[in-house]
Amino acid sequence: MNAMISMNFPQVQAFCAEHCVQMVQAGPDQICPECAKNAVNKNNREHQKHVDQMVRELHFGGAMIPARHKDSGFRNYKTVHDGQSNALSSCVDFAKTIIARQKRNLIMTGKTGTGKTHLSCATARTLLSKGIYVRYITSEDMANEIANAWKKPDDSESSAVYRFSEYDLLIVDEYGLHDRHENRLQLVHKVLYSRYDAGKATMIVSNMTAHELQKDLGDRLWSRFQHDGLVMVECNWADQRVGGGV
Structure with missing residues:
Protein backbone atom coordinates (compact mmCIF):
# COMPACT_ATOMS: atom_id res chain seq x y z
CA MET A 1 0.00 0.00 0.00
CA PHE A 60 -27.89 -16.91 16.62
CA GLY A 61 -31.20 -15.65 15.25
CA GLY A 62 -31.50 -18.58 12.84
CA ALA A 63 -30.83 -21.08 15.62
CA MET A 64 -34.20 -20.20 17.22
CA ILE A 65 -32.96 -20.67 20.78
CA PRO A 66 -35.86 -20.05 23.21
CA ALA A 67 -35.82 -16.60 24.80
CA ARG A 68 -35.66 -18.18 28.26
CA HIS A 69 -32.36 -19.79 27.32
CA LYS A 70 -30.77 -16.97 25.33
CA ASP A 71 -28.09 -16.66 28.04
CA SER A 72 -27.86 -20.32 29.02
CA GLY A 73 -24.26 -21.46 28.90
CA PHE A 74 -21.98 -24.10 30.29
CA ARG A 75 -20.61 -21.71 32.90
CA ASN A 76 -23.97 -20.87 34.45
CA TYR A 77 -25.24 -24.46 34.54
CA LYS A 78 -25.44 -25.33 38.23
CA THR A 79 -23.88 -28.58 39.38
CA VAL A 80 -24.59 -29.80 42.89
CA HIS A 81 -23.93 -33.52 42.41
CA ASP A 82 -21.95 -35.91 40.21
CA GLY A 83 -24.80 -36.58 37.80
CA GLN A 84 -25.02 -32.93 36.81
CA SER A 85 -21.25 -32.64 36.58
CA ASN A 86 -21.10 -35.67 34.28
CA ALA A 87 -23.90 -34.30 32.11
CA LEU A 88 -22.10 -30.97 31.83
CA SER A 89 -18.74 -32.50 30.94
CA SER A 90 -20.38 -34.79 28.36
CA CYS A 91 -22.00 -31.83 26.60
CA VAL A 92 -18.78 -29.79 26.74
CA ASP A 93 -16.85 -32.68 25.18
CA PHE A 94 -19.56 -33.13 22.57
CA ALA A 95 -19.32 -29.45 21.63
CA LYS A 96 -15.54 -29.74 21.29
CA THR A 97 -16.00 -32.73 19.00
CA ILE A 98 -18.34 -30.81 16.72
CA ILE A 99 -16.02 -27.78 16.71
CA ALA A 100 -13.27 -30.13 15.57
CA ARG A 101 -15.59 -31.09 12.68
CA GLN A 102 -15.91 -34.68 13.85
CA LYS A 103 -19.26 -36.44 13.53
CA ARG A 104 -21.06 -37.48 16.72
CA ASN A 105 -24.66 -37.75 17.88
CA LEU A 106 -25.92 -37.11 21.39
CA ILE A 107 -29.03 -38.32 23.20
CA MET A 108 -30.00 -36.69 26.47
CA THR A 109 -32.79 -38.30 28.49
CA GLY A 110 -34.36 -37.63 31.86
CA LYS A 111 -37.35 -36.23 33.68
CA THR A 112 -38.57 -32.68 33.26
CA GLY A 113 -36.72 -29.93 35.12
CA THR A 114 -33.31 -31.61 35.10
CA GLY A 115 -31.58 -28.95 32.98
CA LYS A 116 -31.61 -30.81 29.65
CA THR A 117 -32.77 -27.83 27.61
CA HIS A 118 -30.26 -25.57 29.37
CA LEU A 119 -27.41 -27.89 28.38
CA SER A 120 -28.67 -28.31 24.81
CA CYS A 121 -28.92 -24.53 24.37
CA ALA A 122 -25.50 -24.07 25.98
CA THR A 123 -24.13 -26.48 23.39
CA ALA A 124 -25.87 -24.55 20.62
CA ARG A 125 -24.55 -21.18 21.82
CA THR A 126 -21.00 -22.53 22.10
CA LEU A 127 -21.08 -23.83 18.54
CA LEU A 128 -22.75 -20.72 17.16
CA SER A 129 -19.99 -18.58 18.64
CA LYS A 130 -17.57 -20.61 16.49
CA GLY A 131 -19.55 -20.00 13.30
CA ILE A 132 -21.14 -23.45 13.25
CA TYR A 133 -24.75 -23.61 12.02
CA VAL A 134 -27.12 -24.95 14.66
CA ARG A 135 -30.91 -25.17 14.86
CA TYR A 136 -32.95 -25.78 17.99
CA ILE A 137 -36.54 -26.98 17.62
CA THR A 138 -39.01 -29.19 19.46
CA SER A 139 -40.01 -32.44 17.83
CA GLU A 140 -43.63 -31.28 17.66
CA ASP A 141 -42.80 -27.97 15.97
CA MET A 142 -40.56 -29.66 13.43
CA ALA A 143 -43.23 -32.21 12.54
CA ASN A 144 -45.83 -29.45 12.20
CA GLU A 145 -43.57 -27.35 9.98
CA ILE A 146 -42.93 -30.26 7.64
CA ALA A 147 -46.56 -31.37 7.60
CA ASN A 148 -47.75 -27.85 6.76
CA ALA A 149 -45.16 -27.25 4.05
CA TRP A 150 -47.61 -28.26 1.31
CA LYS A 151 -49.81 -25.26 2.19
CA LYS A 152 -47.11 -22.91 0.91
CA PRO A 153 -46.87 -22.44 -2.87
CA ASP A 154 -43.08 -22.58 -2.90
CA ASP A 155 -42.56 -25.36 -0.37
CA SER A 156 -42.96 -29.12 -0.04
CA GLU A 157 -42.41 -31.90 2.47
CA SER A 158 -39.13 -32.93 0.84
CA SER A 159 -37.87 -29.33 0.84
CA ALA A 160 -38.71 -28.95 4.53
CA VAL A 161 -36.91 -32.20 5.38
CA TYR A 162 -33.93 -31.00 3.35
CA ARG A 163 -33.79 -27.70 5.25
CA PHE A 164 -33.57 -29.52 8.57
CA SER A 165 -30.85 -31.72 7.12
CA GLU A 166 -28.56 -28.82 6.28
CA TYR A 167 -27.60 -27.60 9.77
CA ASP A 168 -24.25 -28.71 11.18
CA LEU A 169 -26.11 -29.66 14.36
CA LEU A 170 -29.85 -30.12 14.80
CA ILE A 171 -31.19 -30.17 18.36
CA VAL A 172 -34.55 -31.93 18.60
CA ASP A 173 -36.03 -31.19 22.01
CA GLU A 174 -39.06 -32.78 23.69
CA TYR A 175 -38.88 -35.87 21.51
CA GLY A 176 -41.81 -38.14 22.34
CA LEU A 177 -43.76 -35.52 24.28
CA HIS A 178 -46.25 -34.03 21.78
CA ASP A 179 -45.41 -35.89 18.57
CA ARG A 180 -47.25 -39.15 19.17
CA HIS A 181 -49.39 -39.00 16.05
CA GLU A 182 -47.91 -41.73 13.83
CA ASN A 183 -47.69 -39.59 10.70
CA ARG A 184 -46.02 -36.72 12.56
CA LEU A 185 -43.53 -39.06 14.19
CA GLN A 186 -42.65 -40.46 10.76
CA LEU A 187 -41.80 -36.94 9.61
CA VAL A 188 -39.40 -36.52 12.52
CA HIS A 189 -37.80 -39.84 11.64
CA LYS A 190 -37.45 -38.77 8.00
CA VAL A 191 -35.32 -35.85 9.15
CA LEU A 192 -33.18 -38.14 11.32
CA TYR A 193 -32.64 -40.54 8.41
CA SER A 194 -31.84 -37.64 6.09
CA ARG A 195 -29.28 -36.23 8.49
CA TYR A 196 -27.64 -39.63 8.80
CA ASP A 197 -27.36 -39.85 5.01
CA ALA A 198 -25.90 -36.32 4.92
CA GLY A 199 -23.38 -37.14 7.66
CA LYS A 200 -24.69 -34.46 10.01
CA ALA A 201 -24.71 -34.47 13.82
CA THR A 202 -27.99 -34.60 15.73
CA MET A 203 -28.89 -34.11 19.38
CA ILE A 204 -32.12 -35.62 20.72
CA VAL A 205 -33.49 -34.43 24.06
CA SER A 206 -36.31 -36.45 25.59
CA ASN A 207 -38.19 -37.17 28.81
CA MET A 208 -38.20 -40.84 27.82
CA THR A 209 -35.79 -43.32 29.32
CA ALA A 210 -32.96 -44.48 27.11
CA HIS A 211 -34.69 -47.85 26.67
CA GLU A 212 -38.01 -46.23 25.74
CA LEU A 213 -36.31 -43.92 23.26
CA GLN A 214 -34.43 -46.79 21.61
CA LYS A 215 -37.69 -48.68 21.16
CA ASP A 216 -39.46 -45.59 19.82
CA LEU A 217 -36.77 -44.86 17.24
CA GLY A 218 -36.71 -48.46 16.07
CA ASP A 219 -33.77 -50.77 15.38
CA ARG A 220 -32.83 -49.29 11.97
CA LEU A 221 -32.75 -45.68 13.11
CA TRP A 222 -31.12 -46.54 16.44
CA SER A 223 -28.37 -48.38 14.58
CA ARG A 224 -27.76 -45.41 12.29
CA PHE A 225 -27.71 -43.03 15.22
CA GLN A 226 -24.83 -45.01 16.74
CA HIS A 227 -22.87 -45.46 13.54
CA ASP A 228 -20.62 -42.40 13.82
CA GLY A 229 -20.48 -42.42 17.60
CA LEU A 230 -23.20 -41.79 20.14
CA VAL A 231 -22.94 -39.89 23.43
CA MET A 232 -25.60 -40.86 26.00
CA VAL A 233 -26.42 -38.39 28.76
CA GLU A 234 -28.93 -39.59 31.36
CA CYS A 235 -30.30 -36.96 33.74
CA ASN A 236 -31.66 -39.17 36.50
CA TRP A 237 -32.29 -36.65 39.25
CA ALA A 238 -35.25 -34.73 40.63
CA ASP A 239 -36.89 -31.68 39.08
CA GLN A 240 -34.54 -28.78 39.81
CA ARG A 241 -37.03 -26.07 38.88
CA VAL A 242 -38.82 -26.64 42.16
CA GLY A 243 -36.91 -24.49 44.59
CA GLY A 244 -35.17 -22.41 41.89
CA GLY A 245 -32.69 -24.93 40.52
CA VAL A 246 -31.43 -25.30 36.94
Missing part, protein backbone atom coordinates in the same frame (compact mmCIF):
# COMPACT_ATOMS: atom_id res chain seq x y z
CA ASN A 2 2.78 2.48 0.91
CA ALA A 3 4.67 1.58 -2.30
CA MET A 4 1.54 2.31 -4.36
CA ILE A 5 1.10 5.69 -2.64
CA SER A 6 4.76 6.57 -3.24
CA MET A 7 4.42 5.67 -6.93
CA ASN A 8 1.15 7.55 -7.51
CA PHE A 9 1.96 10.74 -5.60
CA PRO A 10 5.07 12.96 -5.77
CA GLN A 11 7.41 12.79 -2.81
CA VAL A 12 8.17 15.88 -0.76
CA GLN A 13 11.13 16.83 1.40
CA ALA A 14 9.25 16.30 4.68
CA PHE A 15 9.59 13.08 6.65
CA CYS A 16 7.08 11.40 8.96
CA ALA A 17 8.34 11.75 12.53
CA GLU A 18 6.68 8.48 13.57
CA HIS A 19 7.79 6.22 10.72
CA CYS A 20 10.87 8.12 9.44
CA VAL A 21 9.78 7.77 5.81
CA GLN A 22 9.48 10.43 3.13
CA MET A 23 6.01 11.91 2.81
CA VAL A 24 4.10 12.45 -0.43
CA GLN A 25 1.90 15.23 -1.77
CA ALA A 26 -1.77 14.17 -2.06
CA GLY A 27 -3.69 17.19 -3.27
CA PRO A 28 -3.29 19.96 -0.69
CA ASP A 29 -2.06 17.51 1.96
CA GLN A 30 1.27 15.90 2.72
CA ILE A 31 0.77 12.37 3.98
CA CYS A 32 2.90 9.53 5.22
CA PRO A 33 2.49 6.28 3.20
CA GLU A 34 2.79 4.21 6.40
CA CYS A 35 0.19 6.29 8.23
CA ALA A 36 -2.15 5.95 5.24
CA LYS A 37 -1.63 2.18 5.16
CA ASN A 38 -2.37 1.87 8.87
CA ALA A 39 -5.55 3.94 8.49
CA VAL A 40 -6.76 1.69 5.66
CA ASN A 41 -5.95 -1.44 7.66
CA LYS A 42 -7.82 -0.05 10.67
CA ASN A 43 -10.86 0.68 8.53
CA ASN A 44 -10.70 -2.80 7.04
CA ARG A 45 -10.49 -4.37 10.49
CA GLU A 46 -13.44 -2.35 11.74
CA HIS A 47 -15.45 -3.28 8.65
CA GLN A 48 -14.61 -6.97 9.09
CA LYS A 49 -15.52 -6.78 12.76
CA HIS A 50 -18.89 -5.30 11.81
CA VAL A 51 -19.46 -8.03 9.19
CA ASP A 52 -18.48 -10.75 11.66
CA GLN A 53 -20.92 -9.35 14.23
CA MET A 54 -23.73 -9.30 11.66
CA VAL A 55 -23.01 -12.90 10.68
CA ARG A 56 -22.91 -13.93 14.34
CA GLU A 57 -26.28 -12.29 14.98
CA LEU A 58 -27.76 -14.04 11.94
CA HIS A 59 -26.42 -17.38 13.16
Whole structure:
Protein backbone atom coordinates (compact mmCIF):
# COMPACT_ATOMS: atom_id res chain seq x y z
CA MET A 1 0.00 0.00 0.00
CA ASN A 2 2.78 2.48 0.91
CA ALA A 3 4.67 1.58 -2.30
CA MET A 4 1.54 2.31 -4.36
CA ILE A 5 1.10 5.69 -2.64
CA SER A 6 4.76 6.57 -3.24
CA MET A 7 4.42 5.67 -6.93
CA ASN A 8 1.15 7.55 -7.51
CA PHE A 9 1.96 10.74 -5.60
CA PRO A 10 5.07 12.96 -5.77
CA GLN A 11 7.41 12.79 -2.81
CA VAL A 12 8.17 15.88 -0.76
CA GLN A 13 11.13 16.83 1.40
CA ALA A 14 9.25 16.30 4.68
CA PHE A 15 9.59 13.08 6.65
CA CYS A 16 7.08 11.40 8.96
CA ALA A 17 8.34 11.75 12.53
CA GLU A 18 6.68 8.48 13.57
CA HIS A 19 7.79 6.22 10.72
CA CYS A 20 10.87 8.12 9.44
CA VAL A 21 9.78 7.77 5.81
CA GLN A 22 9.48 10.43 3.13
CA MET A 23 6.01 11.91 2.81
CA VAL A 24 4.10 12.45 -0.43
CA GLN A 25 1.90 15.23 -1.77
CA ALA A 26 -1.77 14.17 -2.06
CA GLY A 27 -3.69 17.19 -3.27
CA PRO A 28 -3.29 19.96 -0.69
CA ASP A 29 -2.06 17.51 1.96
CA GLN A 30 1.27 15.90 2.72
CA ILE A 31 0.77 12.37 3.98
CA CYS A 32 2.90 9.53 5.22
CA PRO A 33 2.49 6.28 3.20
CA GLU A 34 2.79 4.21 6.40
CA CYS A 35 0.19 6.29 8.23
CA ALA A 36 -2.15 5.95 5.24
CA LYS A 37 -1.63 2.18 5.16
CA ASN A 38 -2.37 1.87 8.87
CA ALA A 39 -5.55 3.94 8.49
CA VAL A 40 -6.76 1.69 5.66
CA ASN A 41 -5.95 -1.44 7.66
CA LYS A 42 -7.82 -0.05 10.67
CA ASN A 43 -10.86 0.68 8.53
CA ASN A 44 -10.70 -2.80 7.04
CA ARG A 45 -10.49 -4.37 10.49
CA GLU A 46 -13.44 -2.35 11.74
CA HIS A 47 -15.45 -3.28 8.65
CA GLN A 48 -14.61 -6.97 9.09
CA LYS A 49 -15.52 -6.78 12.76
CA HIS A 50 -18.89 -5.30 11.81
CA VAL A 51 -19.46 -8.03 9.19
CA ASP A 52 -18.48 -10.75 11.66
CA GLN A 53 -20.92 -9.35 14.23
CA MET A 54 -23.73 -9.30 11.66
CA VAL A 55 -23.01 -12.90 10.68
CA ARG A 56 -22.91 -13.93 14.34
CA GLU A 57 -26.28 -12.29 14.98
CA LEU A 58 -27.76 -14.04 11.94
CA HIS A 59 -26.42 -17.38 13.16
CA PHE A 60 -27.89 -16.91 16.62
CA GLY A 61 -31.20 -15.65 15.25
CA GLY A 62 -31.50 -18.58 12.84
CA ALA A 63 -30.83 -21.08 15.62
CA MET A 64 -34.20 -20.20 17.22
CA ILE A 65 -32.96 -20.67 20.78
CA PRO A 66 -35.86 -20.05 23.21
CA ALA A 67 -35.82 -16.60 24.80
CA ARG A 68 -35.66 -18.18 28.26
CA HIS A 69 -32.36 -19.79 27.32
CA LYS A 70 -30.77 -16.97 25.33
CA ASP A 71 -28.09 -16.66 28.04
CA SER A 72 -27.86 -20.32 29.02
CA GLY A 73 -24.26 -21.46 28.90
CA PHE A 74 -21.98 -24.10 30.29
CA ARG A 75 -20.61 -21.71 32.90
CA ASN A 76 -23.97 -20.87 34.45
CA TYR A 77 -25.24 -24.46 34.54
CA LYS A 78 -25.44 -25.33 38.23
CA THR A 79 -23.88 -28.58 39.38
CA VAL A 80 -24.59 -29.80 42.89
CA HIS A 81 -23.93 -33.52 42.41
CA ASP A 82 -21.95 -35.91 40.21
CA GLY A 83 -24.80 -36.58 37.80
CA GLN A 84 -25.02 -32.93 36.81
CA SER A 85 -21.25 -32.64 36.58
CA ASN A 86 -21.10 -35.67 34.28
CA ALA A 87 -23.90 -34.30 32.11
CA LEU A 88 -22.10 -30.97 31.83
CA SER A 89 -18.74 -32.50 30.94
CA SER A 90 -20.38 -34.79 28.36
CA CYS A 91 -22.00 -31.83 26.60
CA VAL A 92 -18.78 -29.79 26.74
CA ASP A 93 -16.85 -32.68 25.18
CA PHE A 94 -19.56 -33.13 22.57
CA ALA A 95 -19.32 -29.45 21.63
CA LYS A 96 -15.54 -29.74 21.29
CA THR A 97 -16.00 -32.73 19.00
CA ILE A 98 -18.34 -30.81 16.72
CA ILE A 99 -16.02 -27.78 16.71
CA ALA A 100 -13.27 -30.13 15.57
CA ARG A 101 -15.59 -31.09 12.68
CA GLN A 102 -15.91 -34.68 13.85
CA LYS A 103 -19.26 -36.44 13.53
CA ARG A 104 -21.06 -37.48 16.72
CA ASN A 105 -24.66 -37.75 17.88
CA LEU A 106 -25.92 -37.11 21.39
CA ILE A 107 -29.03 -38.32 23.20
CA MET A 108 -30.00 -36.69 26.47
CA THR A 109 -32.79 -38.30 28.49
CA GLY A 110 -34.36 -37.63 31.86
CA LYS A 111 -37.35 -36.23 33.68
CA THR A 112 -38.57 -32.68 33.26
CA GLY A 113 -36.72 -29.93 35.12
CA THR A 114 -33.31 -31.61 35.10
CA GLY A 115 -31.58 -28.95 32.98
CA LYS A 116 -31.61 -30.81 29.65
CA THR A 117 -32.77 -27.83 27.61
CA HIS A 118 -30.26 -25.57 29.37
CA LEU A 119 -27.41 -27.89 28.38
CA SER A 120 -28.67 -28.31 24.81
CA CYS A 121 -28.92 -24.53 24.37
CA ALA A 122 -25.50 -24.07 25.98
CA THR A 123 -24.13 -26.48 23.39
CA ALA A 124 -25.87 -24.55 20.62
CA ARG A 125 -24.55 -21.18 21.82
CA THR A 126 -21.00 -22.53 22.10
CA LEU A 127 -21.08 -23.83 18.54
CA LEU A 128 -22.75 -20.72 17.16
CA SER A 129 -19.99 -18.58 18.64
CA LYS A 130 -17.57 -20.61 16.49
CA GLY A 131 -19.55 -20.00 13.30
CA ILE A 132 -21.14 -23.45 13.25
CA TYR A 133 -24.75 -23.61 12.02
CA VAL A 134 -27.12 -24.95 14.66
CA ARG A 135 -30.91 -25.17 14.86
CA TYR A 136 -32.95 -25.78 17.99
CA ILE A 137 -36.54 -26.98 17.62
CA THR A 138 -39.01 -29.19 19.46
CA SER A 139 -40.01 -32.44 17.83
CA GLU A 140 -43.63 -31.28 17.66
CA ASP A 141 -42.80 -27.97 15.97
CA MET A 142 -40.56 -29.66 13.43
CA ALA A 143 -43.23 -32.21 12.54
CA ASN A 144 -45.83 -29.45 12.20
CA GLU A 145 -43.57 -27.35 9.98
CA ILE A 146 -42.93 -30.26 7.64
CA ALA A 147 -46.56 -31.37 7.60
CA ASN A 148 -47.75 -27.85 6.76
CA ALA A 149 -45.16 -27.25 4.05
CA TRP A 150 -47.61 -28.26 1.31
CA LYS A 151 -49.81 -25.26 2.19
CA LYS A 152 -47.11 -22.91 0.91
CA PRO A 153 -46.87 -22.44 -2.87
CA ASP A 154 -43.08 -22.58 -2.90
CA ASP A 155 -42.56 -25.36 -0.37
CA SER A 156 -42.96 -29.12 -0.04
CA GLU A 157 -42.41 -31.90 2.47
CA SER A 158 -39.13 -32.93 0.84
CA SER A 159 -37.87 -29.33 0.84
CA ALA A 160 -38.71 -28.95 4.53
CA VAL A 161 -36.91 -32.20 5.38
CA TYR A 162 -33.93 -31.00 3.35
CA ARG A 163 -33.79 -27.70 5.25
CA PHE A 164 -33.57 -29.52 8.57
CA SER A 165 -30.85 -31.72 7.12
CA GLU A 166 -28.56 -28.82 6.28
CA TYR A 167 -27.60 -27.60 9.77
CA ASP A 168 -24.25 -28.71 11.18
CA LEU A 169 -26.11 -29.66 14.36
CA LEU A 170 -29.85 -30.12 14.80
CA ILE A 171 -31.19 -30.17 18.36
CA VAL A 172 -34.55 -31.93 18.60
CA ASP A 173 -36.03 -31.19 22.01
CA GLU A 174 -39.06 -32.78 23.69
CA TYR A 175 -38.88 -35.87 21.51
CA GLY A 176 -41.81 -38.14 22.34
CA LEU A 177 -43.76 -35.52 24.28
CA HIS A 178 -46.25 -34.03 21.78
CA ASP A 179 -45.41 -35.89 18.57
CA ARG A 180 -47.25 -39.15 19.17
CA HIS A 181 -49.39 -39.00 16.05
CA GLU A 182 -47.91 -41.73 13.83
CA ASN A 183 -47.69 -39.59 10.70
CA ARG A 184 -46.02 -36.72 12.56
CA LEU A 185 -43.53 -39.06 14.19
CA GLN A 186 -42.65 -40.46 10.76
CA LEU A 187 -41.80 -36.94 9.61
CA VAL A 188 -39.40 -36.52 12.52
CA HIS A 189 -37.80 -39.84 11.64
CA LYS A 190 -37.45 -38.77 8.00
CA VAL A 191 -35.32 -35.85 9.15
CA LEU A 192 -33.18 -38.14 11.32
CA TYR A 193 -32.64 -40.54 8.41
CA SER A 194 -31.84 -37.64 6.09
CA ARG A 195 -29.28 -36.23 8.49
CA TYR A 196 -27.64 -39.63 8.80
CA ASP A 197 -27.36 -39.85 5.01
CA ALA A 198 -25.90 -36.32 4.92
CA GLY A 199 -23.38 -37.14 7.66
CA LYS A 200 -24.69 -34.46 10.01
CA ALA A 201 -24.71 -34.47 13.82
CA THR A 202 -27.99 -34.60 15.73
CA MET A 203 -28.89 -34.11 19.38
CA ILE A 204 -32.12 -35.62 20.72
CA VAL A 205 -33.49 -34.43 24.06
CA SER A 206 -36.31 -36.45 25.59
CA ASN A 207 -38.19 -37.17 28.81
CA MET A 208 -38.20 -40.84 27.82
CA THR A 209 -35.79 -43.32 29.32
CA ALA A 210 -32.96 -44.48 27.11
CA HIS A 211 -34.69 -47.85 26.67
CA GLU A 212 -38.01 -46.23 25.74
CA LEU A 213 -36.31 -43.92 23.26
CA GLN A 214 -34.43 -46.79 21.61
CA LYS A 215 -37.69 -48.68 21.16
CA ASP A 216 -39.46 -45.59 19.82
CA LEU A 217 -36.77 -44.86 17.24
CA GLY A 218 -36.71 -48.46 16.07
CA ASP A 219 -33.77 -50.77 15.38
CA ARG A 220 -32.83 -49.29 11.97
CA LEU A 221 -32.75 -45.68 13.11
CA TRP A 222 -31.12 -46.54 16.44
CA SER A 223 -28.37 -48.38 14.58
CA ARG A 224 -27.76 -45.41 12.29
CA PHE A 225 -27.71 -43.03 15.22
CA GLN A 226 -24.83 -45.01 16.74
CA HIS A 227 -22.87 -45.46 13.54
CA ASP A 228 -20.62 -42.40 13.82
CA GLY A 229 -20.48 -42.42 17.60
CA LEU A 230 -23.20 -41.79 20.14
CA VAL A 231 -22.94 -39.89 23.43
CA MET A 232 -25.60 -40.86 26.00
CA VAL A 233 -26.42 -38.39 28.76
CA GLU A 234 -28.93 -39.59 31.36
CA CYS A 235 -30.30 -36.96 33.74
CA ASN A 236 -31.66 -39.17 36.50
CA TRP A 237 -32.29 -36.65 39.25
CA ALA A 238 -35.25 -34.73 40.63
CA ASP A 239 -36.89 -31.68 39.08
CA GLN A 240 -34.54 -28.78 39.81
CA ARG A 241 -37.03 -26.07 38.88
CA VAL A 242 -38.82 -26.64 42.16
CA GLY A 243 -36.91 -24.49 44.59
CA GLY A 244 -35.17 -22.41 41.89
CA GLY A 245 -32.69 -24.93 40.52
CA VAL A 246 -31.43 -25.30 36.94
